[in-house]
Amino acid sequence: MNCCPVNSPIGTLLVYANGEDTALVKISFGGTVLPNAPMTQTPLLAEAAKQLGEYFEGRRKQFDLPLAPQGTPFQQACWQALCDIPYGRTHSYADQAKAVGNPKASRAVGMANNRNPLPIVIPCHRVVGSGGKLVGYAGGLEIKEKLLALEAANSSWIEFGKKELDHLCKADPALAKVIKAIPTPDYQRFPDLFTALVRNILAQQISGKAFATVWERAQSSWGNITPQNIGSLSEKQLCSVGISSRKADYVRLAALAFANGRVDPQALVQMEDEDIIACLCTLKGVGRWTAEMLLMFSLGRRDVLSFGDFGIRRGLCRIHGLAEEELTKERFEHYRRLYSPYGTVASLYLWAAGNSPNWPPDWPGWQE
Known part of the structure; x- marks a missing residue:
């Protein structure tokens, strides 16, 4: 092995790569360098130091490094589940146990996390105890708290907890089965309304993979996503x-509307949901569904359940055993009132049901 020290706001990290310099194998919070691990900066260790520096500066939210942690198959599964927890989010041990396919293995999951040889890069700091309590971290709870605070300051997510889930479980036992069977859904918010609108326009009628490519190009080629610049x-x-002339026109006209004040984000914040939808729908290329997604994922509105969203409708049909034609607007409105005032949270779980490749699902925690 080779070792390289990396200075950070939480102290010196010792980063180890295998002898072939093809993968990272260990990160420790200071201490004594392992025997037979010369202190040197190989190309891989230099890249690891660079990415860790970017992480602590708040500029990197995902590591792109080859890893080779040594552990049992169960430990490997637990560590992979850790890598699936998004930046800025926390999951419970129960969530992680569901993710590895063994909902009753919370204690074993905790033990596997404790053996994680690559903390930070494999983010075991994102797993917390019941009620969000900080427990069990090799680097100490103070470091865990600092890492979570760093990520929270540089990200924004749709937040919800026990109060919202208790309401939904009581309101709809069918939805409760989904809530109890899957890990907490993670959906990022984009508080800047113009950025969120541009993202939605670019994403129209293309796959998620294609959108990711287009969005990366847009950020690189266009520069700042502001009305004035765009x-x-x-x-x-x-x-x-890689977008069409039609989409380019939508983006340009939206930029003009934001720049001249016809659409004023500060004014929208003070408006009711339906008034916001009416305002946004005056923009070319924006329909009700797009406006409702902006309510959820930019403006943070808590009670949005979109009839125009196929995934939500399919989720409702699946959990209630309805044929598609049976879910009329009137019946949909019944469920919307049932879930209110937490329709947005219900939407996240209905998407999970609607997007499952199989139904009934093969979720480990699912009970008929």
């Missing part, structure tokens, strides 16, 4: 990221 770009510049 409004200054030509159609050719807008289309250069």
Whole structure:
């Protein structure tokens, strides 16, 4: 093995790579360098130091490093589940146990996390005890708290907890089965309304993978996603990221509406949901469904259940055993009132049901 010290706000980290310099094998919080591990900066260790520096500066939310942690198959499964917890989020041990396919293995999951040889990069700090209590971290709870605070300051998620879930479980036993069977859904918020709108326009009628590519190009080629900057770009510049002239026109007109004040994000914050939808739908390329998604994922509105969303409708049909034609607007409205005032949280779980490749699902915690 080779070892490289990395200075960080939480102290010196000792980062180890295997002898071939093909994968990281261990990170420790200071201490004595392991025997037979010369202190040197190989290309991989230099890249690891760079990415860790970016992480602590709040500029990196996901590591792109080859890893080779040594552990049992169960430990490996637990560590992979840790890597699936998004930046800025926390999961419970119960969530992680569900993710590895053994809902009753919370204690064993905790033990596997304690043996994680690559903390931070394999983010065991994102697992907390019941009620969000900070427990069990090799680097100490003070370091765990600092890591979570760093991530919370640089991310934004749709937040909910016991109060919302208790309400939904009591309101709809069928939805309660989904809530109890799957890990907490993670959906990121984009508080800047214009950025969120541009993302939604670019995502229209293309796959998630294609959108990710287009969005990465847009951020790189267009520069700052602001009304003023986007409004200054030509159609050719807008289309250069792989979008159609029609979408480029939608983006340009939206930028103009935000820049001249016709759409004022500060004013929208004070408005009722239906008034916001009416305002946003005056923009070319924005319909009710897009406006409702902006309510949820940008403005943080808590009670949105979209009839126009196929995944939500399919989720409702599945959990209640309905044929698609049986879910009329009137019946949908019944469920919307049932879930209120937490329709947004209900939507997250209905998407899980609607998007499951199989029904009944093969979720380990699912009970007929």
